Amino acid sequence: MRSLRNGRPARRPRSSGQGSGGRDSGASAPAGSCWLFGTHAVAAALANPERQCERLWVTEAEHPAVQEAVQAGAVLHVEAEIVPRSRLDDMLGPDAVHQGVALLARQLVSPALEDALERPGPVLVLDQVTDPRNVGAILRSAAAFGAACLVVQDRNAPEETAVLAKAASGALESVPIVREVNLSRALEILQKAGCWTVGLDAGGSVLNGRTFEGRRVALVLGAEGRGLRRLTRERCDEIAGLYMPGEMESLNVSVAAAVGLYELTRLGMPSA
Known part of the structure; x- marks a missing residue:
């Protein structure tokens, strides 16, 4: 993607003096970088040409996915360093399911919204969703249902x-995260680009693809909660809710995103 469009530069990733990592407190990493862990996350990062990879740590475990990560790192001239499992545990925290592999990489650059909209598919917009696990799960659903981007x-x-x-x-690595200072302004850009903005919330009609x-x-x-x-609600073209005939009144936001995306894309399913 281009770094500049309509005079609006793509943003560099935010950085802190301590970096970002596996635990909430953040594993030690240079500013603008973060440690990624787990076979899927690391393999995808190594395969992403937009990702700048710096260090690859693996345990001596012979897990096939770990070996694939090592081979991918070699292609990118990121030499794998064999470290004890305890070193990964200490750096990432005892609860991190790192599967014996961790990658120090530069954070991805946030593209301009106009550039991200060149990709096909629906768009997801998050209004102050702050839990990284929820955002990660939403990204996974966005990739599964062919969303163009995630706007935050x-x-x-x-x-x-x-x-x-x-x-x-x-x-x-496959769904760009567009970071906007003003969400109302972002919704305006989406509307001018031809997107129909639908706020997923109670009080509207049932979402029907x-x-x-x-x-x-x-x-x-x-x-x-x-x-x-x-202001976000008022800015949307319409408000719609999910059809839920059961006893629960609400869903986790990541589950709601998956159900909403399915409803929007199910009409494109191939016939049996």
Whole structure:
């Protein structure tokens, strides 16, 4: 993707002095970089030409996926360093399921929204969803259902971390995250680009993919508990909810995103 379009440069990733990593406190990494772990996340990062990889640590385990990561690193001239499993445990935390592989990589550059919209498919917009596991799971669903991109408000969304990448299971490398300062402005850009913005929230009609045939939809989701903020809700073209005939009144935001994307894309399913 181009780094500049319509005078709006792509943003560099946010960086902190401590870096970002597997634990909430962040494993030690240079500013602008983060440690990724797990076979899917690491293999996808090594296969992404946009990703700058710096160090590859693996244990002596003979897991086939670890060996594939080592081979991919060799192609990119990132030499694998054999380390004890305890070193990965200490760096990433005891709860990190690293599967014997970790990669130090530069954080991805956030593209301009206009560039991301050149990709086909629906768009997902998150209104202050801050849990990295939820965002990672949403990215995974976005990749599964062919979404063009994920749009977030820069100051109220998680940074790129190992936890997010692990939950995304490789989708962080294939679905661009567009970070916007002003979410209302982002919705305006989407509308001018021909997207019909649908806020997924209670109080509207039931989301029905058939009503959007021939339209490109941007599905807007709010944080758990609070839902969509008032200004975001008012900015959407319409509000719709999910059909839920059971006893539960709400879903986890990542599950709601998956169900919403399925509803929007199911009409394209091949006939039996």
